[in-house]
Amino acid sequence: MDILTEALASMRTGMPASARTEGRAPWGLRLGPVPGASFHVVLHGTCWLLDCTGAGHDTALGPGDVIFLRDGRDHVLTDHPDSPQVGIGECGSGPAGPIRTLTLGGEGPGTSLLCGTYLLDPGRRPHPLLGQLPELIHLPARPGAHPELTSTIQLLGGELENPRAGSTGIVPLLIDSLLIYILRAWLDEQPAGTARGWAAALRDPATAAALNAIHAEPAAPWTVAALAAEAGLSRAGFARRFNELVGEPPLSYLTRWRMTTAARLLREGDTPLSTVAGQTGYGSEYALGKAFKREYGLAPGSYRRQYRMAA
Structure with a gap:
C-alpha cells in the first residue's frame, strides 16, 4: 500500500487547473485564494513571490525552482516587488498550446512559469499529510537534488515550449505527477531523526505498518x-x-480515514450508501450518515449532490 498516493488520491476533487505565465519586466500578477493548494514552477528566468498575508514570506525564485502553497492563499508573482500588478483577467492570451497561456508586462527580460492549483478537499479537519505541511514549501533547483522532480520540470518545459502530437494528453499527466514529486522531495529533505509529524510517521516502520493496515482495509474492525x-x-x-x-x-x-474514503466514494460515482457504509466499516446507512455529518456537516446524500452541482 502506497500511503502517500492513497492519501493524495483521497483528497483530490478534480484535475489540476494550470496556466503558463509569460511575463516581461516590469510585470506583476495578483493571484487570489483558491480552494486547494497552489504551485508554481519557474521554467525560465527569475521572479519574486510576494506573500499577501503579511507573514513576510517574500521569496526570490530562479530557474527550476518550485513553490507549493498548502492553502492556496493570496499571493503575487512579479519581476520586482515594486512593479505594477494586474489580475488574471487583465492578462493577454498567448499562443495556442496544450494549456492556457497568460502574457503580461513590458519589454524587459522575460520569465516563464507554470502556475496552477491542485483541487483538494480538506474536509472539516485536513488530513495530516496536508495539515502538517508548512504553509509554503520552496524547493530551490540544486544540481543532483531530487532528480525525478527536475526531470519532470524539464519534460514539462519541453512540452510547453514545443507542443507536438500528444502534448495535450502528456502535459496534464506531468502536472498531476508533479504533486507527488513535490511532496516526496519535501519529505526527503526532512532530516532523519529530527523529522516530526507525517514525515516521521512514514519513515517509522511500526507506525507505517499500522497506517498500511488501516489504508488497505478501512472496513476491518x-x-x-x-x-x-x-x-x-x-x-x-x-x-x-x-x-x-x-x-x-x-x-x-x-x-478520519473512513470518512475520507467515504467522501471519495460519494464524489466518484453512484455507489449506493449501503455499499459505502460497508466499505468504510459502518454497519448501516444510519451509522454512516451520523458519522459523516459529524465530520463534514452534511448527510452523505447531500454531500454527493452538493459536489456534483459544484463540479
Whole structure:
C-alpha cells in the first residue's frame, strides 16, 4: 500500500487547473485564494513571490525552482516587488498550446512559469499529510537534488515550449505527477531523526505498518490492540508512538480515514450508501450518515449532490 498516493488520491476533487505565465519586466500578477493548494514552477528566468498575508514570506525564485502553497492563499508573482500588478483577467492570451497561456508586462527580460492549483478537499479537519505541511514549501533547483522532480520540470518545459502530437494528453499527466514529486522531495529533505509529524510517521516502520493496515482495509474492525500487533509493539507503546507521530490517536485516524474514503466514494460515482457504509466499516446507512455529518456537516446524500452541482 502506497500511503502517500492513497492519501493524495483521497483528497483530490478534480484535475489540476494550470496556466503558463509569460511575463516581461516590469510585470506583476495578483493571484487570489483558491480552494486547494497552489504551485508554481519557474521554467525560465527569475521572479519574486510576494506573500499577501503579511507573514513576510517574500521569496526570490530562479530557474527550476518550485513553490507549493498548502492553502492556496493570496499571493503575487512579479519581476520586482515594486512593479505594477494586474489580475488574471487583465492578462493577454498567448499562443495556442496544450494549456492556457497568460502574457503580461513590458519589454524587459522575460520569465516563464507554470502556475496552477491542485483541487483538494480538506474536509472539516485536513488530513495530516496536508495539515502538517508548512504553509509554503520552496524547493530551490540544486544540481543532483531530487532528480525525478527536475526531470519532470524539464519534460514539462519541453512540452510547453514545443507542443507536438500528444502534448495535450502528456502535459496534464506531468502536472498531476508533479504533486507527488513535490511532496516526496519535501519529505526527503526532512532530516532523519529530527523529522516530526507525517514525515516521521512514514519513515517509522511500526507506525507505517499500522497506517498500511488501516489504508488497505478501512472496513476491518480495527482495535488499538490489533493495530499494535500489526506494528509489532505493545498496545501502550504503539498508541503513544502513533499519537506522537501522526498527531492523533490510532482510532481517531481510523475514523478520519473512513470518512475520507467515504467522501471519495460519494464524489466518484453512484455507489449506493449501503455499499459505502460497508466499505468504510459502518454497519448501516444510519451509522454512516451520523458519522459523516459529524465530520463534514452534511448527510452523505447531500454531500454527493452538493459536489456534483459544484463540479
